[in-house]
Amino acid sequence: MTVRVLRYDPDSEVVPQAIIWRSLRYCTLVIREGRDDLDQYTGASFVIGNDIRFDLRVYRGHIHPEVTVTLYLPEEVRDEKQAAETVSTVIREMAIPISAVAWRRGQKFQFGKLERSPEDRLRESEARILILKIAASQPRRSVTINKLREEVPKYFDLSSIDKRRSPSRKNEVLWQIVVRNTMSSHTTGTRTIFAQGWAQKIPGGLKVTKSGVDYLNSIGFLDSSESDLSEEE
Amino acid sequence: MKGDSKQVPQDPFHRVQNPTTQTKEIAKLQELSREIWGLPARGSGQPSVKAYPGGLPGGRGVEFTTDIEPQPGSAPNEARWYWEWCPGVQLRQQSGKDYACIGVTSFKNCQP
Numbered sequence: 621m622t623v624r625v626l627r628y629d630p631d632s633e634v635v636p637q638a639i640i641w642r643s644l645r646y647c648t649l650v651i652r653e654g655r656d657d658l659d660q661y662t663g664a665s666f667v668i669g670n671d672i673r674f675d676l677r678v679y680r681g682h683i684h685p686e687v688t689v690t691l692y693l694p695e696e697v698r699d700e701k702q703a704a705e706t707v708s709t710v711i712r713e714m715a716i717p718i719s720a721v722a723w724r725r726g727q728k729f730q731f732g733k734l735e736r737s738p739e740d741r742l743r744e745s746e747a748r749i750l751i752l753k754i755a756a757s758q759p760r761r762s763v764t765i766n767k768l769r770e771e772v773p774k775y776f777d778l779s780s781i782d783k784r785r786s787p788s789r790k791n792e793v794l795w796q797i798v799v800r801n802t803m804s805s806h807t808t809g810t811r812t813i814f815a816q817g818w819a820q821k822i823p824g825g826l827k828v829t830k831s832g833v834d835y836l837n838s839i840g841f842l843d844s845s846e847s848d849l850s851e852e853e
Numbered sequence: 854m855k856g857d858s859k860q861v862p863q864d865p866f867h868r869v870q871n872p873t874t875q876t877k878e879i880a881k882l883q884e885l886s887r888e889i890w891g892l893p894a895r896g897s898g899q900p901s902v903k904a905y906p907g908g909l910p911g912g913r914g915v916e917f918t919t920d921i922e923p924q925p926g927s928a929p930n931e932a933r934w935y936w937e938w939c940p941g942v943q944l945r946q947q948s949g950k951d952y953a954c955i956g957v958t959s960f961k962n963c964q965p
Contacts, residue, residue, distance in 0.1 A: 695926075
């Protein structure tokens, strides 16, 4: 399934169904400003197939607005089971790890309180997509390893575990090792971004291929119309 | 709110000043009437009041408490009171429009 970005606001009431411990910029670059009866927000609207519509929003009064985003479904989705399945589909299709879900409907909560899962940290499976997103956000869709190290903390809220010193490499913390491993040439296997054809190595870094841009379009990070790039570009 | 914790509203809620639904004129009306009104969202037939949980963190807006429990559809970062779906929420009509209305037990106007 493909997550497509919509350029217009929803035409019905939307209801918060989950809060994700990821920034809006982590989820998509196609961000617009909006306003409703609660307040002003930044956000984006999406569709999956013909029947799943959803919104990601960060209102001005959001909890941890720099690092969390709320997932909204249309009010017509009232059945709890259907809502839960839809949230799971959205999370999966946007390539967001389940550990990033800080709250979802049906879970107990206290107003104004939100806790991140202690399991949530940067793992290689997520880092692959993250560095692809960061590279695609850079000029010429390419990025060096040094630039990646600068940019990762701007996209991903590093946990205390991510920031721990490596026992084996004293000059690096864990998230830096994860990023380096994801980039390194000895990383083989069919799931790497290089094996998938989503990126190619360049001196000191990587460049996102057209196939990589198409993938990022398919998870809603970029807009489909921007994928019409030649491979040479 | 099946599955959600029961939200007994003892803590304050707040709304932030904006140019359409929380102007200083609206804040004055809220202060005088001791009521918060809310229209249906676009495309919805169900009027609701929406607010952020907690006290006003600074800046301009209003802070209030109410003894009416927020609705299903609320979340940790957003409280909602829908007319018809929530005991205590009343319907108000003005200029041909339907509003959900909740009474407040305390009100602080920080957008004079």
